[in-house]
Amino acid sequence: MSVSVTKIASNKTFGGILSKYTFKADSLGGLDAKFNVFLPSASESSKFPILYYLAGLECTEDTAPWKGGFLRDAAQEGIALVFPDTSPRGAGAEGEDDSWDFGTGAGFYINATNPIYSKHYNMYDYVVKELPKALQSLDLPLDFTRESIFGHSMGGHGAISLYLPPWGQKAFTGYLTGGIDEGKAYDSTELIASAKGKNLNILIDYVRRPLRSVTRINSTKAGQLLPENFSAAARSAGFTESQVDVREQPGYDHSYYFISTFVPEHIKFHSKFLKA
Amino acid sequence: MSVSVTKIASNKTFGGILSKYTFKADSLGGLDAKFNVFLPSASESSKFPILYYLAGLECTEDTAPWKGGFLRDAAQEGIALVFPDTSPRGAGAEGEDDSWDFGTGAGFYINATNPIYSKHYNMYDYVVKELPKALQSLDLPLDFTRESIFGHSMGGHGAISLYLPPWGQKAFTGYLTGGIDEGKAYDSTELIASAKGKNLNILIDYVRRPLRSVTRINSTKAGQLLPENFSAAARSAGFTESQVDVREQPGYDHSYYFISTFVPEHIKFHSKFLKA
Numbered sequence: 001m002s003v004s005v006t007k008i009a010s011n012k013t014f015g016g017i018l019s020k021y022t023f024k025a026d027s028l029g030g031l032d033a034k035f036n037v038f039l040p041s042a043s044e045s046s047k048f049p050i051l052y053y054l055a056g057l058e059c060t061e062d063t064a065p066w067k068g069g070f071l072r073d074a075a076q077e078g079i080a081l082v083f084p085d086t087s088p089r090g091a092g093a094e095g096e097d098d099s100w101d102f103g104t105g106a107g108f109y110i111n112a113t114n115p116i117y118s119k120h121y122n123m124y125d126y127v128v129k130e131l132p133k134a135l136q137s138l139d140l141p142l143d144f145t146r147e148s149i150f151g152h153s154m155g156g157h158g159a160i161s162l163y164l165p166p167w168g169q170k171a172f173t174g175y176l177t178g179g180i181d182e183g184k185a186y187d188s189t190e191l192i193a194s195a196k197g198k199n200l201n202i203l204i205d206y207v208r209r210p211l212r213s214v215t216r217i218n219s220t221k222a223g224q225l226l227p228e229n230f231s232a233a234a235r236s237a238g239f240t241e242s243q244v245d246v247r248e249q250p251g252y253d254h255s256y257y258f259i260s261t262f263v264p265e266h267i268k269f270h271s272k273f274l275k276a
Numbered sequence: 277m278s279v280s281v282t283k284i285a286s287n288k289t290f291g292g293i294l295s296k297y298t299f300k301a302d303s304l305g306g307l308d309a310k311f312n313v314f315l316p317s318a319s320e321s322s323k324f325p326i327l328y329y330l331a332g333l334e335c336t337e338d339t340a341p342w343k344g345g346f347l348r349d350a351a352q353e354g355i356a357l358v359f360p361d362t363s364p365r366g367a368g369a370e371g372e373d374d375s376w377d378f379g380t381g382a383g384f385y386i387n388a389t390n391p392i393y394s395k396h397y398n399m400y401d402y403v404v405k406e407l408p409k410a411l412q413s414l415d416l417p418l419d420f421t422r423e424s425i426f427g428h429s430m431g432g433h434g435a436i437s438l439y440l441p442p443w444g445q446k447a448f449t450g451y452l453t454g455g456i457d458e459g460k461a462y463d464s465t466e467l468i469a470s471a472k473g474k475n476l477n478i479l480i481d482y483v484r485r486p487l488r489s490v491t492r493i494n495s496t497k498a499g500q501l502l503p504e505n506f507s508a509a510a511r512s513a514g515f516t517e518s519q520v521d522v523r524e525q526p527g528y529d530h531s532y533y534f535i536s537t538f539v540p541e542h543i544k545f546h547s548k549f550l551k552a
Contacts, residue, residue, distance in 0.1 A: 014537050261289050
């Protein structure tokens with residue numbers, strides 16, 4: 001079955017073009033899936049390497065193009081950016097709009113096994129398999145042999161989980177019938193431990209406290225995303241700081257004001273490998 | 277009467293601090309007025325020059341900090357930014373919420389003389405007189421002897437009107453009892469003509485078509501903001517391109533994707549004079 005992808009918006013910016021597309025995604029139960037693509041130049045003849053950006057809770061495919069401030073850096077580096085949405089939209093699944101951190105806007109880049117969600121909530125398959133096919137169906141100057149991925153918060157964890165082999169098929173209470181224990185296949189701290197000996201390059205900037213998950217739903221624990229644990233697991237697996245660099249950024253919060261501050265360095269980080 | 281200004285939010289970004297404040301503004305009929313201030317460094321001992329940014333229709337004091345992508349440039353140049361709102365909020369004046377380009381979010385940086393609006397809609401007095409006093413009441417490292425101003429769309433016109441002497445007191449059908457003819461005191465093309473011989477420095481980037489005013493309310497005319505007329509009036513008044521530079525940017529639209537592309541150059545433009 002061929003993919004029918006429709007362009008619904010286009011803006012010239014930083015000498016390039018940001019275009020918004022939509023298509024009916026099988027992995028999301030046939031729902032309309034929107035994404036943005038930034039091409040650094042409208043007239044380039046060669047193909048651009050691709051950097052995927054996975055957004056955080058409550059965000060959409062538009063949040064980073066609007067608030068991230070890094071189209072500029074991608075334009076300078078000559079890198080294409082791809083921005084998927086964070087969940088299916090309008091699935092009608094039970095409870096999907098009851099909270100900010102589950103369901104709509106909170107797909108967590110996993111495949112649901114709980115039958116309530118498994119028809120629509122397959123953001124892993126969507127990002128890893130279906131979105132690249134949709135991109136390939138467009139006649140864009142993209143080099144699919146040079147790809148990298150990053151993200152923020154839920155999307156930062158998602159990016160690491162998608163990057164690190166091996167990849168499991170179930171995770172997290174709610175989406176997964178097996179609950180937390182089976183979620184280890186999606187847990188980046190578990191994954192980094194089992195990636196020992198691989199050639200990895202990861203850069204993480206984090207802030208200690210104002211994670212909304214800490215204050216809102218998990219205030220008795222240190223938080224849901226535990227970068228110190230990830231860093232320790234990386235060291236235990238023998239990865240050096242130049243391979244897996246985890247940096248705390250004191251004084252910053254969890255917002256796009258934090259992202260936009262450090263994202264230029266992340267673009268350069270990815271550029272180094274994409275253009276190596 | 278002393279001004280009581282309250283800080284309601286604060287975010288570290290680009291090594292500096294973006295803070296949001298509110299106070300009851302007399303020029304806006306005592307309504308709460310919110311504004312943002314970006315300081316390039318939290319620990320600087322010297323005072324920063326000030327660049328005011330006037331936003332366009334439907335925007336707030338948050339739009340440019342979120343979508344403009346230029347806190348980064350201000351941080352690099354060591355310039356403080358001030359972001360006022362675009363109108364009073366909640367005045368309850370007749371018709372103020374009926375359209376996107378009049379009333380709420382559309383104060384046009386003028387003082388209303390129409391009695392329906394004259395209690396609250398005095399954004400000229402607010403930006404030129406009351407906001408600087410509110411800023412001065414805060415203990416911030418701001419240098420009020422070095423100020424500059426810029427903006428987008430309605431705010432771009434507002435910035436020119438506030439910058440160019442002489443300044444009138446009435447304008448525009450709706451807000452002004454005298455209508456269009458009396459609005460010439462707020463019309464930048466009129467003002468540039470009468471500024472002949474002054475020492476001026478103005479940089480304008482514009483796009484020809486997708487001004488929303490053109491398509492939405494004025495489709496039979498060329499548009500409401502006429503940069504070519506402004507440019508011609510500047511030349512007639514003897515201003516060179518290095519004094520008044522008006523540049524069309526083909527292919528771009530009227531959005532923040534356009535702004536963020538060219539704003540780094542505008543920050544550098546203002547910096548040159550602010551730090552001269």
